[in-house]
Amino acid sequence: MLMIPMAEAQPNLGKNLMNKPAVRLKQTTCPYCGVGCGIDVNVDGQTLTQVNGSSDHPANFGRLCVKGSSVLETNDVSGRLLQPMIGDSVVSWDEAINHVASGFQDVIEKHGPQAVALYVSGQLLTEDYYVANKLMKGYIGSANIDTNSRLCMSSAVAGYKRAFGSDTVPCNYQDLEDTDLLVLVGSNAAWTHPVLFQRMERAKQINPDMKVVVIDPRQSATSELADLHIAIKPGTDVALLNGVVNYLAEQGLLDKNYIEQHTEGFSATLESCQAWTAERVAQYCDIPLEQVSTYYQWFANSPTAITFYCMGVNQSSQGTDKCNAIINCHLASGKVGKVGSGPFSITGQPNAMGGREVGGLANMLAAHMDIENPKHRGNVQTFWRSPRIADKAGAKAVDMFEKVRNGEIKAIWVMATNPAVSLPNGNAIAEALAACPLVVVSDCNLNTDTTEWANVRLPATGWSEKDGTVTNSERRISRQRGIMPPSGEAKHDWQIICEVAQAMGFASGFRFTSPAEIFDEHARLSGYENYGSRDFDISGLAGMSEGEYDRLRPVQWPVNAQYPQGCSRMFEDGRFFTKSGKAQFVGVTAKAPVQITSEEYPLVLNSGRVRDQWHTMTRTGKAAKLTAHIAEPFVAVHPNDAERFSLTDGQVAKVTSAFGQVLLKVKLDSGQRKGELFAPMHWNKQFASQANINKLYAPVVDPISGQPELKHAAVTIEPYAADFYGIAFSRSMIMSDSEYWTKAPNQAGFQMSFAGQGEISDWLDWCQQHSVSQGEWIRVENSSEKSFRVMCYKAQQLEFVCYIQATPFAEDTSWLSEMFMLQQFDREEIKALVAGTPTPEVAKGRQICSCFQVGEKQIIEAIVDYGDDTVEKLGERLKCGTNCGSCKTDLSGLIRANCPAVAV
Ligand SMILES: Nc1nc2c(c(=O)[nH]1)N[C@H]1C(S)=C(S)[C@@H](COP(=O)(O)OP(=O)(O)OC[C@H]3O[C@@H](n4cnc5c(=O)[nH]c(N)nc54)[C@H](O)[C@@H]3O)O[C@H]1N2
Ligand SMILES: Nc1nc2c(c(=O)[nH]1)N[C@H]1C(S)=C(S)[C@@H](COP(=O)(O)OP(=O)(O)OC[C@H]3O[C@@H](n4cnc5c(=O)[nH]c(N)nc54)[C@H](O)[C@@H]3O)O[C@H]1N2
Ligand code: SF4
Ligand SMILES: [Mo]
Numbered sequence: 001m002l003m004i005p006m007a008e009a010q011p012n013l014g015k016n017l018m019n020k021p022a023v024r025l026k027q028t029t030c031p032y033c034g035v036g037c038g039i040d041v042n043v044d045g046q047t048l049t050q051v052n053g054s055s056d057h058p059a060n061f062g063r064l065c066v067k068g069s070s071v072l073e074t075n076d077v078s079g080r081l082l083q084p085m086i087g088d089s090v091v092s093w094d095e096a097i098n099h100v101a102s103g104f105q106d107v108i109e110k111h112g113p114q115a116v117a118l119y120v121s122g123q124l125l126t127e128d129y130y131v132a133n134k135l136m137k138g139y140i141g142s143a144n145i146d147t148n149s150r151l152c153m154s155s156a157v158a159g160y161k162r163a164f165g166s167d168t169v170p171c172n173y174q175d176l177e178d179t180d181l182l183v184l185v186g187s188n189a190a191w192t193h194p195v196l197f198q199r200m201e202r203a204k205q206i207n208p209d210m211k212v213v214v215i216d217p218r219q220s221a222t223s224e225l226a227d228l229h230i231a232i233k234p235g236t237d238v239a240l241l242n243g244v245v246n247y248l249a250e251q252g253l254l255d256k257n258y259i260e261q262h263t264e265g266f267s268a269t270l271e272s273c274q275a276w277t278a279e280r281v282a283q284y285c286d287i288p289l290e291q292v293s294t295y296y297q298w299f300a301n302s303p304t305a306i307t308f309y310c311m312g313v314n315q316s317s318q319g320t321d322k323c324n325a326i327i328n329c330h331l332a333s334g335k336v337g338k339v340g341s342g343p344f345s346i347t348g349q350p351n352a353m354g355g356r357e358v359g360g361l362a363n364m365l366a367a368h369m370d371i372e373n374p375k376h377r378g379n380v381q382t383f384w385r386s387p388r389i390a391d392k393a394g395a396k397a398v399d400m401f402e403k404v405r406n407g408e409i410k411a412i413w414v415m416a417t418n419p420a421v422s423l424p425n426g427n428a429i430a431e432a433l434a435a436c437p438l439v440v441v442s443d444c445n446l447n448t449d450t451t452e453w454a455n456v457r458l459p460a461t462g463w464s465e466k467d468g469t470v471t472n473s474e475r476r477i478s479r480q481r482g483i484m485p486p487s488g489e490a491k492h493d494w495q496i497i498c499e500v501a502q503a504m505g506f507a508s509g510f511r512f513t514s515p516a517e518i519f520d521e522h523a524r525l526s527g528y529e530n531y532g533s534r535d536f537d538i539s540g541l542a543g544m545s546e547g548e549y550d551r552l553r554p555v556q557w558p559v560n561a562q563y564p565q566g567c568s569r570m571f572e573d574g575r576f577f578t579k580s581g582k583a584q585f586v587g588v589t590a591k592a593p594v595q596i597t598s599e600e601y602p603l604v605l606n607s608g609r610v611r612d613q614w615h616t617m618t619r620t621g622k623a624a625k626l627t628a629h630i631a632e633p634f635v636a637v638h639p640n641d642a643e644r645f646s647l648t649d650g651q652v653a654k655v656t657s658a659f660g661q662v663l664l665k666v667k668l669d670s671g672q673r674k675g676e677l678f679a680p681m682h683w684n685k686q687f688a689s690q691a692n693i694n695k696l697y698a699p700v701v702d703p704i705s706g707q708p709e710l711k712h713a714a715v716t717i718e719p720y721a722a723d724f725y726g727i728a729f730s731r732s733m734i735m736s737d738s739e740y741w742t743k744a745p746n747q748a749g750f751q752m753s754f755a756g757q758g759e760i761s762d763w764l765d766w767c768q769q770h771s772v773s774q775g776e777w778i779r780v781e782n783s784s785e786k787s788f789r790v791m792c793y794k795a796q797q798l799e800f801v802c803y804i805q806a807t808p809f810a811e812d813t814s815w816l817s818e819m820f821m822l823q824q825f826d827r828e829e830i831k832a833l834v835a836g837t838p839t840p841e842v843a844k845g846r847q848i849c850s851c852f853q854v855g856e857k858q859i860i861e862a863i864v865d866y867g868d869d870t871v872e873k874l875g876e877r878l879k880c881g882t883n884c885g886s887c888k889t890d891l892s893g894l895i896r897a898n899c900p901a902v903a904v
Pocket of ligand 3: 030031032033034035036037060063064065066067068069193194195196
């Protein structure tokens with residue numbers, strides 16, 4: 001087996017002979033994205049002192065992005081839920097467990113097992129996920145367990161299953177470096193899978209003939225790397241992809257041998273593709289013909305190709321069809337199961353894959369077995385020796401919450417996800433949680449938009465405390481190790497689930513005392529009655545001792561008698577897990593999104609991620625270093641649309657759909673298509689007054705996968721008629737009651753942006769009321785401009801500063817934040833603040849490089865004044881981009897914008 005010690009070493013032994021505790025090195029996995037980077041953590045006594053990328057982890061070979069390298073800054077106990085609570089009262093664990101168990105039992109007795117539900121997450125570890133699924137499907141006997149992966153990966157799963165007969169990701173990360181053509185569809189990997197993106201960038205540097213195509217309606221940090229960026233009309237991917245198959249046929253470039261020997265259903269699929277000539281595609285997708293032709297020529301003639309796809313594909317009302325359209329291109333050209341080739345769906349969350357393995361979705365069983373298959377149901381029940389087994393699919397996420405809202409589900413247990421923010425039709429989700437008689441939430445944080453509705457809050461251990469395994473996008477299982485003891489009274493998710501199960505009378509199936517025991521059962525089940533019939537088989541990892549489990553090295557499944565060291569690429573033999581052993585072509589037809597625009601809602605709202613925030617910000621929202629990149633929620637608007645809707649840059653706008661309304665700051669962006677807006681998904685009630693964009697999305701789902709259409713809402717936008725705009729920095733918390741506010745941590749305290757209506761008679765008084773700062777207060781007023789500057793300082797330190805004006809801040813205000821962080825604050829600085837002009841030392845501009853806090857102005861100066869025309873030269877001068885590299889595409893964008901002679 002694969003057990004070369006890597007978990008623990010003692011690098012400083014020699015230096016630590018003097019009674020000082022040794023600095024230990026622990027190896028674990030990043031808690032964020034599905035790249036699954038290995039992290040080395042230095043532990044000094046009870047303190048985690050430093051993190052580095054694990055040089056021997058095959059996902060990252062030492063690299064980390066800015067989120068991974070800042071993980072310690074988000075790991076303190078502030079804001080943590082540290083004790084179980086019923087309502088607002090702290091209770092003992094016994095009381096909490098019994099309350100949950102009897103609450104669930106009561107509902108089951110009165111209304112049956114379909115009246116309870118578990119809503120779990122791709123951020124659970126495999127062991128947590130395994131027992132949650134076992135409790136629901138094998139003991140409660142309902143399949144009402146679904147996960148936030150429904151919002152994320154379910155279309156990819158359904159697409160793979162239709163084509164390959166199994167949920168198998170064929171490729172590996174090395175393939176990204178070994179390919180001649182990389183097509184990124186609906187992925188902003190530069191910001192969302194940064195370490196993989198760095199591997200792509202490097203591969204392209206080494207092999208200048210490698211081509212990169214980005215298919216995304218908007219310009220992004222990722223499209224910076226593209227040789228060809230196809231800004232397609234959103235939702236039209238199927239037409240573009242069907243055109244590839246048609247082109248291959250037209251040009252006689254099909255891989256007829258492969259089609260013949262290893263696939264079925266080609267002729268019907270070709271028929272559904274034949275109408276999609278390049279001309280028709282160009283028209284339908286609203287893109288130039290030569291872009292379509294170039295993509296088709298490159299794909300057809302390239303010896304290898306990877307199509308790398310993410311949420312722009314999956315989060316669609318025809319997400320599953322989009323996935324099959326991608327797979328069809330690869331089958332038709334024989335580009336599957338070969339070095340540097342394949343349809344590569346990338347997972348978002350750290351353990352989305354682990355969740356798929358244990359059957360965490362409502363329509364799956366454990367170990368990649370099918371709920372509709374009686375033999376599989378028999379296998380799982382016999383193996384578990386469980387009293388029952390769910391025999392039909394349960395409610396998928398969006399339906400589940402609809403059933404909570406209409407009272408069919410009366411008890412729900414939410415774990416490691418924040419549905420009040422992340423599910424579509426947010427107002428209805430709040431109604432559902434408010435109406436539900438029993439809402440249990442297991443979380444690490446005390447206050448989230450979801451815990452607000454909890455009857456019971458259960459404190460879960462977080463990263464560095466929790467202990468188990470995760471599986472990344474390339475099927476690689478890694479240990480996420482418990483390094484620290486649990487904070488407060490927090491327990492591991494698997495422990496909490498097992499205790500509730502035991503209290504419900506299901507003791508026999510849940511007597512686990514360690515994650516190693518659970519993993520062992522999971523590994524054994526994967527091999528049970530398998531005989532090569534199922535892709536997911538890690539029976540080779542069964543039977544490990546606790547020590548062997550702890551030392552487990554990253555390994556790609558399957559791990560069994562055939563692949564004792566794991567398997568890096570699937571389907572090399574052209575055999576698939578379908579009945580016939582052949583891959584299935586699935587003919588798909590292009591369909592318009594369901595949430596279509598109208599006269600009343602004439603704009604499309606696209607949504608997604610920003611570089612330095614993670615989901616609902618419960619962790620990354622704590623780190624000043626991470627919030628500095630983009631401190632405020634925004635809506636990106638094409639300048640023509642801004643004109644059409646009378647909007648100016650930096651102004652607060654009201655974005656409205658048939659389902660709700662939000663207030664966001666306008667960001668002019670000529671990289672948007674006209675008629676389309678983009679807004680980040682991250683901000684919620686903890687950080688902003690009205691910025692949760694999921695209030696705007698309809699609960700529309702893909703009919704096959706049940707994945708919601710989260711990239712395409714129909715909205716309208718109008719200026720919010722603010723009478724004042726303010727920006728404030730304070731050492732201590734600031735309160736705001738204005739209609740628009742957002743807040744963020746700052747390296748020296750807090751910052752807040754606000755806007756509102758009405759007349760404030762005295763801004764000095766207002767500032768004093770809304771902060772607890774003490775010291776010498778100064779107020780400066782320019783009554784003709786209706787602008788005010790209020791500040792408070794004490795002992796050479798600025799305690800508080802607030803700028804208020806009647807119009808949006810057109811100028812960059814990031815210097816105020818720099819000013820606020822100065823250690824020495826004297827007359828020069830006060831004068832600068834009074835005058836509203838930055839001193840040279842703080843005029844850095846908007847933060848671009850989070851690792852070394854390098855600002856936009858500094859970078860532009862280096863480009864313009866010193867002629868730094870490459871990312872490397874900027875790095876030499878300013879250090880920007882030389883640590884994690886996450887900002888390199890921003891740097892090349894700035895070079896391009898400020899140095900037109902340079903093609904980056
Ligand atoms: N920084 C950061 N990284 C993350 C996360 C995070 O929260 N923050 N979350 C992780 C998770 S869980 C996930 S799922 C991944 C998501 O990773 P990605 O999918 O890369 O990220 P998104 O920003 O959601 O969306 C990707 C792109 O899809 C495009 N798109 C929208 N509609 C269409 C369309 O119709 N067709 C095409 N072709 N493209 C379209 C959008 O314009 C956007 O640029 O990121 C992971 N990594
Ligand atoms: N409009 C729009 N909506 C989207 C998306 C989009 O692109 N656009 N993307 C969707 C996608 S792909 C995803 S993955 C979802 C993500 O959305 P969510 O899953 O709702 O977001 P998170 O902030 O990751 O929520 C995780 C919660 O679990 C807690 N937590 C963290 N670790 C643990 C743990 O170990 N145990 C327990 N018990 N709790 C823990 C955190 O504090 C947090 O409250 O959002 C979806 N929603
Ligand atoms: S790419 Fe960044 S966020 Fe993703 S696993 Fe690696 S370090 Fe973590
Ligand atoms: Mo996701």
